Amino acid sequence: MNVTGLQAFDLNGAALLAHVSGGLFWPDEALLVVADLHLEKGSSYAPRGDLLPPYDTAATLERLLALVETLRPSRLVFLGDSFHDRAGPDRLAMQDRQRLTRLQQAAELIWVEGNHDLGSHPPGLGSAVVSLEVGPLTFRHEAETKTAAGEVSGHFHPKARIRVSTGSTSARCFIFDRRRVILPAFGAYTGGLDVRHPAVATHFPNGFKLIALGQRRAALLPETALA
């Protein structure tokens, strides 16, 4: 496989690859994980009068299709908050429904339940679970305070402010230690939470490493790279 924008790291004995898009790939299991797509977030604001460009679902799914095309996983795990709200699947435009169908033709879709979507997904397109265990890894939406090693989660949309020569820059990132990894949000309309925020930091009492995502490169950084 010759793919750029990947950064390798190990978690509880599993050799993982973080992709610049925000996806996490586990080659040994041919398993691809993405977190917090928040599909149909744009349209969710329409009832109150915010008519945001309704292209976020298409943007997110096209990036995901491209990633699936490149990595060819057999399983695709959505790590929760795949839709911005429970009614999200009902608002899907036809073209976006077709995009999801193309994903299903490429891989088995597994929808982990999140706090926004409560696991709702378009009927007939894969299965919903509360959490998922595969070998040494557990996949769930939100990190648990006490967990066995090998937890893969999302929920927090981590981003980091990193020192650069001209000041500092903010980037989406994976944050991990020996026990767990938290994925960045994959959705086009998803913002982020700084990794220094107590809600994130509390899960890494013994320090952490980052994989910061640029335009083309995923860079492994120590905690000291933070601005």
Add this chain to the structure above:
Amino acid sequence: MKRPGESDLLSPPATLLPAKFRDWFDARGWQPHGHQLALLEAANSGRSALLVAPTGGGKTLAGFLPSLTALAAKPHAGLHSLYVSPLKALAQDIHRNLQQPIAEMALSVTAETRTGDTPAEKRKRQRARPPHLLLTTPESLALLLSYADAGEVFAGLTRVIVDEAHALAGTKRGDLLALGLARLQNLAPQMTRIGLSATVADPKGLAAWISPTGAYDADRVQLIYGRSGARAQVEILETAEGLPWSGHMARHALEAVYRRIQEARTALLFVNTRAQAEIVFRSLWQLNDENLAIALHHGSLDVQQRRKVEAAMAAGKLRAVVATSSLDLGIDWAAVDLVVQIGAPKGVARLVQRIGRANHRLDQPSRALLVPANRFEVLECRAAVEAVEARELDGGSLRGGGLDVLAQHMMGTAAGAPFLPDTLFKEVRQAQPYRDLSREAFDETLVFVATGGYALQRYERFRRLILGADGRYRVTNPRLIQRYRMNVGTIVEEPLLTVRLKNGRKLGEVEEYFIQALVPGDSFLFAGELLTFLGLKETSALVAKGGRGDPKIPAYAGGRLPLTAELSARVRAMLENPGRWENLPAAVRQWLSLQRYRSLLPPARGLLVESFPRGGKNYLVAYPFEGRNAHQTLGMLLTRRLERAGCRPLGFVASDYAIATWSLHQPTDIDALFAEDMLGDDLEEWMAESSLLRRTFRNIAIVSGLIQQRHPGQEKSGRQMTVSSDLIYDVLRKYQPDHLLLRATRAEAAGGLTDIRRLAAMLARVKGRILHRRLGRVSPLAVPVLLDIGKVQVAGGAVDSLLDEAADALIAEAMADLPEAMLDETPAQAELPL
């Protein structure tokens, strides 16, 4: 007011004034000014008018005289005149000042203010039973127009008085007001307009802006000029201590400035940025052995604190105020006898406005002191003084109105009453900024307001406007009207956090991105105090007084205005001609002489480009003098070209005067590097990614109503409740690049943050006139811009000394190996680190 003995030969006779008013003037020992009578005459004959006069000419009274005399002559039921001011505080001060003539002449005239601070009860009552004179702001006017009863409230309106019109025209607030006035004109066809303005470069343009037809028409809008005041005495501070090569804080001059404050009764010290204000204020207090009452005023301080400073100033309790543009406009402070501009003025009109804040009496000259913070700023100050003496102002070119403002106005209009598109289109084109608006752009804006204007029809069900069988557009849901009212206006703030002490006291508001870059324990300067950041709590940054280490200073990203084109032309002309250097300080003359010896002087019409090696890199420095915004854009484009030419560029830095790039390999074809075609694909590509465009888009998205700053019932948590405009920008750019808001963004950035228009004019001007000098080392003129490299945060102490070391090395390099003769003519040899 004019004093006895003055005469205005061409002005109408004072008998134009009713006896009661003449007696009132007499009782105060005043005679009416010619322009006051001229304005009265114009108004009485049913014409609109623009009064252009310097401060201190009784301009505001002139604006009100026609309404006061009319109301004294004939009782009027309901609202007679509307006064619109850009500042809430100004409306309140004017209201106070109006009480005097009304009371002393026992006029049965009622006057009230209506601003964001007016209690809801009073606002409601004002619509039911309006006063004769209502004093308000552009935003409050827009709100009044969004109520269904606007037709009744304004039916009898006779006149609108727009104060400080020069500060509104050509801005988005001005666009909003112009649209509001067009709306008013439709509700009250008999209404005439009075514009009050400081001296401007283009009075006819401003007269077009105030005109009911949106065009200058001498029959409908009379242009009246007030007598110009005594010529201002403007001095440039010369300091015994060395004049810095770069920097903007003028620390070297603050002792001298402090001595001037001691000598003056009350001094107003203007700076260009909030960071400067904080540093200058703090430095002055470090020198303040006499404990003079010196205060600080800028837009991020808590409103209560600002009002306190203004009141203390009005009461004559302060010796000096350090202020940003937050005090550019406002009520006269009679006590101010000295205005100090710290740092270069950047524009002539702005400088004149600031100078005018001293000594508001026509027959006495205003005194002003300019304090250049570095060598280039000396040139700029000198050029500005010459322009003031020649009474040549800059600015003034009116621009087309923003479609984002039009979108907001459409929503407001529909909120008031359902509208016919044809009628609204005609009405909108009566507003000068929208005079050339095409029907196509109007219709497209209407579609945007109704459904978002997306190629993908997703929001039919959530339409904001719907077309009725009567051919009128109306708002679909009352909540949308409430939402419109909460977000009215064109002033967009960065996401802000409140700065609070632990006891809850609010110090002001600061940009969220600044606080995000702090970690608990960091110290920073704000509100004139050294503070330590403790942590975030909801939407507040908790701080404690005092702190250790190098303090950071919140810098507002959009705070700096670029050097104007007119001032730039003057600086270039002065540089080119050594005969005009005699008024410059010796250190500057020497610096320029060295430049002439080592390289070339930048030509007024052409472009000087220097290249030299330094520290293993190849530097390229150009001197277009087109202002920071245009230079930033140029820097990005040059870097792309250098990249393509295989030069491996490493970075660039831009100032108001020059642009420097550095690369691994030396560029060869300089003419090609600066060829005009750089404004093609490269520009498109860069603009799309540029953070400047993102910032512009955010403003447009908010003003147009795409995203909201405030939602009903969610005043506090608005920031979490919506999608970041950057993400929307990326998605929209990819899926609908020709969307109305993206086109509006590109158009606005071209004249604003990216300043492409000015860059294009420069490239055309210098074509075939590029002088390239290949040098062995850094030139004297290049030192300042190279010193700007790496200065991202302003810091004190340790970091400063590092920078100083680097600076000394650069200056020594520029000065090395000079012939004796060169040194002989340098009177300030001691300051040369040879």
